[in-house]
Amino acid sequence: MTPVAIRVQKRRDALRKAGLRPVQIWVPDTRTPGFDAECQRQARLVAEAEQHDPALMSFLETAASDLDGWDV
Template identity: 65%
Template structure:
């Protein structure tokens, strides 16, 4: 017989499924892992270098901001 907590969880999951939703498992990087911060910095440096080398990027970003000026 399921425990009261597991029964409530199952009821909730059943209700979500009945509403047309389904569970999805997502794996993300472990931010506590040794070397994570260094890898983030390494990748950020690569992106920053690529951004500096792209002469059209700032014009593109400025043009795209026009679309969000009136967002609330």
């Protein structure tokens, strides 16, 4: 093992000993061609849904207020 690998392993071992575990999270690549267009498309769908269902925002706010520590 290289010194860097040993240091990384020690750090991981210490974190595990502290009760933590590693988690890998995959997120969208914002550099991908078309990412901006897809964001705009989804935002447009949400805006259209709000226009067609005036009670939607009220429903979402009510649902959100049920969450512990949520500030509306």
